[in-house]
Amino acid sequence: MLARIKEFLGMEAKPKEEASQQEVEKVAEEEKTKPRIGYIHLSGCTGDAMSLTENYDILAPLLTEMVDIVYGQTLADVWWDDENPMPEMDLALVEGSVCLQDEHSMKELLEVREKAGLVVAFGSCAATGCFTRYSRGGQQANPRHESFVPIADVVKVDLAMPGCPPSPEIIAKTVVAVINGDMDYLQPMMDLVGYTEACGCDLQLKVVNQALCIGCGTCAMSCPTRAVTMTNGRPEVNSDRCVKCGVCYIQCPRSWWPADRINQDLGL
Amino acid sequence: MVLGTYKQITLARSTDKQIQKISQDGGIATGLLCFALDEKIIDGAVVAGPSDEMWKPEPTVALSSDEIMAAAGTKYTLSPNMWMVKEAVRQYGLEKAGIVTIPCQTMGLRKMQSYPIGVRFVADKIALDIGICCTENFPFESLKTFISAKAGVNFDLVEKMDIGKGKFWVKTQDDMISFPIKETHGYEQSGCKVCLDLVSELSDISTGSIGAPDDWSAVQVRTDIGETVFNKAVDAGAIELKPIDEGKFGLEMLTRLSKSKKEKAMKEIDRRKELGLPVPYKASSEKEDPLANV
Numbered sequence: 436m437l438a439r440i441k442e443f444l445g446m447e448a449k450p451k452e453e454a455s456q457q458e459v460e461k462v463a464e465e466e467k468t469k470p471r472i473g474y475i476h477l478s479g480c481t482g483d484a485m486s487l488t489e490n491y492d493i494l495a496p497l498l499t500e501m502v503d504i505v506y507g508q509t510l511a512d513v514w515w516d517d518e519n520p521m522p523e524m525d526l527a528l529v530e531g532s533v534c535l536q537d538e539h540s541m542k543e544l545l546e547v548r549e550k551a552g553l554v555v556a557f558g559s560c561a562a563t564g565c566f567t568r569y570s571r572g573g574q575q576a577n578p579r580h581e582s583f584v585p586i587a588d589v590v591k592v593d594l595a596m597p598g599c600p601p602s603p604e605i606i607a608k609t610v611v612a613v614i615n616g617d618m619d620y621l622q623p624m625m626d627l628v629g630y631t632e633a634c635g636c637d638l639q640l641k642v643v644n645q646a647l648c649i650g651c652g653t654c655a656m657s658c659p660t661r662a663v664t665m666t667n668g669r670p671e672v673n674s675d676r677c678v679k680c681g682v683c684y685i686q687c688p689r690s691w692w693p694a695d696r697i698n699q700d701l702g703l
Numbered sequence: 704m705v706l707g708t709y710k711q712i713t714l715a716r717s718t719d720k721q722i723q724k725i726s727q728d729g730g731i732a733t734g735l736l737c738f739a740l741d742e743k744i745i746d747g748a749v750v751a752g753p754s755d756e757m758w759k760p761e762p763t764v765a766l767s768s769d770e771i772m773a774a775a776g777t778k779y780t781l782s783p784n785m786w787m788v789k790e791a792v793r794q795y796g797l798e799k800a801g802i803v804t805i806p807c808q809t810m811g812l813r814k815m816q817s818y819p820i821g822v823r824f825v826a827d828k829i830a831l832d833i834g835i836c837c838t839e840n841f842p843f844e845s846l847k848t849f850i851s852a853k854a855g856v857n858f859d860l861v862e863k864m865d866i867g868k869g870k871f872w873v874k875t876q877d878d879m880i881s882f883p884i885k886e887t888h889g890y891e892q893s894g895c896k897v898c899l900d901l902v903s904e905l906s907d908i909s910t911g912s913i914g915a916p917d918d919w920s921a922v923q924v925r926t927d928i929g930e931t932v933f934n935k936a937v938d939a940g941a942i943e944l945k946p947i948d949e950g951k952f953g954l955e956m957l958t959r960l961s962k963s964k965k966e967k968a969m970k971e972i973d974r975r976k977e978l979g980l981p982v983p984y985k986a987s988s989e990k991e992d993p994l995a996n997v
C-alpha cells in the first residue's frame with residue numbers, strides 16, 4: 436500500500452510539510468503526471484465535500500492544475516451509467532456509508548474499488564457509518580433501505596479520514612502529504628481504516644475503563660454535536676446526541692500518540 | 704532528553720507584587736498570560752478558574768487580567784482545560800488564544816494541532832501555551848480526603864495547597880499543616896501511572912517549582928513562539944530572572960525527578976503491554992530512548 440501510493444505519485448517522502456498556501460503552490464508548480472481523482476457520493480450529507488471546497492483558497496491551484504478530477508457528480512458532473520463506463524482513477528474519495536439494500540450504491544462502490552488505485556473513506560459516514568448507523572428503514576424514497584455500513588465492511592479501504600465533517604485543515608494536510616508521499620503523516624489514517632465501529636461510548640470503554648483517562652477534556656472539545664461534557668474530570672456522553680463519528684476518541688491523547696510528528700511540527 | 708527539548712532554562716518570577724501574592728510559585732503562568740494579553744499577543748486565555756465549589760477548578764475563558772489572576776494558584780484536582788478551547792474560539796471569538804496546560808493537556812492540544820481531524824479552524828487560533836509541571840493529579844474526592852481526613856482542616860478555610868520537600872502542604876490563615884506525600888499514594892488518578900512527561904515537554908514555555916527556591920519558578924523556554932514571548936516579557940521587566948542552581952536543589956533535582964517519573968511510567972507501560980492492555984506509548988524495547996515521551 437505504501438509503495439503503491441508512492442509509485443503512482445512518483446515521489447519520495449519529504450518530511451515536514453505544512454498545509455500552507457506556499458506549500459500547496461510549490462507542489463502544484465512541480466511537473467508531474469496528473470493523478471486522476473474521483474469523488475463518489477454514497478449515503479452522506481455532502482458536508483465532507485463542502486469541507487473540501489472550503490479549502491478552495493489554498494487548494495485551488497492543486498485541484499485545477501495538479502490533478503484531474505475525472506469522476507464525480509458535484510465536482511466534475513460525471514455520472515456513471517451503462518453507456519458511460521467509470522474511468523480509471525488513481526485515487527477515489529468516497530463520501531457516505533453504503534446501503535446494503537441499495538443496488539446502485541453497492542454496484543458503484545464495487546466498481547470504484549475495481550477502477551481506483553486507492554480508495555479513501557472520506558468523512559465519518561464512509562469511515563464509521565456515523566449517523567447513518569441509526570437508520571432503521573421504513574422511509575421514502577425506499578422503505579427497504581435500512582442497512583447502512585462503513586464502506587470498509589464491503590470493500591478494501593486504503594485510507595480513512597473520519598470527521599463529521601473532516602476539518603478543512605486535515606483535508607489540506609492530507610492532500611499535501613499524499614502528493615509528497617509523506618507516509619509518516621498518513622500512517623494514522625491507514626490505521627484508522629480498521630476503526631469502523633465508533634461511538635462516544637469508546638471514551639468509557641477504551642479510555643476510562645482501561646485506566647487511561649486523565650481528564651484533559653480534549654474529547655469534549657472535539658465532539659461536533661456537543662454530546663460530551665466533563666463531570667468530575669471524566670467524559671460523560673449523552674448518547675441521544677452522539678452520531679457515532681468517532682472524533683472524540685480519535686482526538687483523545689490516550690488513543691494513539693503521534694509524538695514524532697508533533698515534535699517535528701513544533702520544531703523540537 | 705529527560706527534560707525535553709528547550710532553548711533556555713532559568714529561574715524566573717513575575718515582578719508584579721499582586722501576582723507574586725496570589726500565585727503558586729513565581730507567578731510565571733499568570734504573569735506571562737497577563738503580559739501577553741496587554742501586548743495583544745493573545746486576546747484571551749483558557750485557565751483553571753474558580754467554580755461554585757472551593758478548590759474545584761472550572762476551565763474558564765479569561766478575557767481580562769483580572770480573570771487570569773482569579774485563576775492563579777494550583778488546584779490539585781482535574782480541570783479539563785482542553786474542553787474550553789473550542790468554546791474560546793467559537794463562543795468568545797478568540798483569534799489568538801492563550802492556554803495553561805498540564806503536560807497531558809498539552810499533549811491533547813498538540814495532537815489536535817498536528818491532526819485536527821474533526822476540529823475545524825481551532826488549531827490555528829492557539830497563540831501561546833504555558834505548560835505547568837505535573838507529577839500526578841487527584842480526583843476531587845481524593846483532595847477532600849487529604850484536607851479533611853489527613854490534614855484535619857475545614858475545606859473552606861484552606862488558602863493554599865502545595866506539594867514540595869516530600870510533603871503535601873495545606874495553608875490556612877493561621878496554620879500550616881503538612882503530611883508526607885507518601886500518604887497521597889493510592890489517591891492519584893490511575894491514568895497518571897503511564898505519564899512520561901513531568902515538565903510539559905511540548906509547551907511553548909514550561910514552568911514548575913521543582914529546582915527553584917520558594918516563590919520562584921524553574922522555567923524552560925521551548926519553542927520559537929515561547930522564546931519571543933518570554934524575551935519580550937523579560938525585556939519589558941514583567942519577568943525577572945536568576946540563573947538556576949546546577950546542583951542538588953536545582954537542575955539536578957529536576958532532572959532526577961523527571962527521570963524517576965519516566966522510569967516508573969515505563970515500568971507500568973511495559974507491564975500493561977505484557978498483559979495485553981492498551982496504552983498509546985511504545986514499550987521500552989520498541990524505542991531508541993527508553994525515556995522519550997513516545
Ligand SMILES: Cc1cc2nc3c(=O)[nH]c(=O)nc-3n(C[C@H](O)[C@H](O)[C@H](O)COP(=O)(O)OP(=O)(O)OC[C@H]3O[C@@H](n4cnc5c(N)ncnc54)[C@H](O)[C@@H]3O)c2cc1C
Binds near residue numbers: 782
Ligand atoms: C495537578 C498539578 C500537579 C502539579 N505538580 C507539580 C509538581 O509535581 N512539580 C512542580 O514543580 N509543579 C507542579 N505543578 C505546578 C505548580 O504547582 C504550579 O502550578 C506551577 O509552578 C505554576 O506556578 P505559577 O506561580 O507560575 O502559576 P500561577 O501564576 O499561580 O498560575 C497557575 C496556573 O495554573 C492553572 N491551574 C491551576 N490548577 C490547575 C489544574 N488543576 N489543571 C490545569 N491548570 C491548572 C491556572 O489556570 C493558573 O493559570 C502541578 C500543578 C498541578 C495543577
Ligand code: SF4
Binds near residue numbers: 688783
Ligand atoms: S480526551 Fe482526555 S478526558 Fe477525554 S477520554 Fe481521552 S484522556 Fe479522558
Ligand code: SF4
Binds near residue numbers: 633663678682
Ligand atoms: S460523542 Fe461526539 S465525537 Fe464522540 S462519536 Fe459521538 S458524536 Fe462523535
Ligand code: SF4
Binds near residue numbers: 805806838839900
Ligand atoms: S501526571 Fe501526567 S497524566 Fe497525570 S495529570 Fe499530570 S500530566 Fe496529566
